[in-house]
Amino acid sequence: MxxxxxxxxxxxxxxxxxxxxxxxxxxxxxxxxxxxxxxxxxxxxxxxxxxxxxxAKTELVRAVFQADRDRSTALLRRAVQAGGSPAEILIRALVGYADSVIADPGAEMVLQELTMMGGRDDDLRAAARESTEQYRGDVLDLLHRVAEASGGTWSGEVAVLVESVLGLLFGASVNWLCTGDDDLFRRCVTDAAQTLAARLTEAGAPG
The missing domain is CATH 1.10.10 (Arc Repressor Mutant, subunit A)
Known part of the structure; x- marks a missing residue:
């Protein structure tokens, strides 16, 4: 045995x-x-x-981050592949993210803890930084795909839009972990998606 x-x-x-x-x-x-x-x-x-x-333990932590990143990448790409207007795609992507957090709060808490620990632990700092850069890359890919599908252009600096989306998702996730208000969480990310979609200028339209 x-x-x-x-x-x-x-x-x-x-x-x-x-x-x-x-x-x-x-x-x-x-x-x-x-x-x-x-x-x-x-x-x-x-x-x-x-x-x-x-x-080493640090490599294990990297693998934990990577597993979550693989799930989020697949979620965001499915949102684009399902089609629709920019607002519909972004709402699907951000609400899908919120739903994944709600479905597995323990995993979200672990990922938040590991990220915060990276600010204090030299061994984990690089892994947390790499994870953050990967999430940035995922959101940047989402925005590029939405713009390409609609033929539009993002107004403003795309890197700033990416950082705003990440800050909203991570911050709203922490708030949800503390309050458990599912409806407010979903309404918050829906509003963010609609606001973001309004930053997309249609081809040929004045910027």
Whole structure:
């Protein structure tokens, strides 16, 4: 039975298993509780399996961020692919994000905690910064795709629009974690999407 629990897995499957175990540990005990030993125990594998898959705790944290980023990237791209007006696409994207937070508050709390810890922990700072840059890239891609689909142009500096969207989403998520007001959360991001859509100038229209 022991041999069955420790059966060899391809490294990508092992990494996914350990990321899931890390999330369970952090959701239960807080992001600051994360250790490779705790993850090994949660996953039911030898400690060496964690170090083989990731090398260090920082790499495991990067993988946790990446897993969330993969989900958000897919969500935003589905919003664009479903079509519609710029406002409809942006509402679908931002409300979809809010719905994903509401569906899994424990995961959102962990990600917020890890990001804040990056401001204090030198080992985690680079991982948190990389994650933030990746989220910026996802929102920038969303805005580019919306503009391309509509044939319009964003008024103002796109980098500032991206930062405003991220600040709104992360801040509204923190507020929701504290209040649990689902309706206000969704109305807030809907309003932000509509306001953002109004910054898109149609082709041929005066800027």
């Amino acid at each position: 022991t041999g069955g629990k420790r059966a060899h897995l391809p490294v990508e499957q092992r990494r996914a298993q350990l990321v899931a175990a890390a999330m369970r540990v952090m959701q239960r005990e807080g992001a600051w509780s994360l250790t490779t030993r705790a993850v090994a125990k949660e996953a039911g594998v030898p400690l060496g399996a964690v170090h083989y898959a990731f090398g």
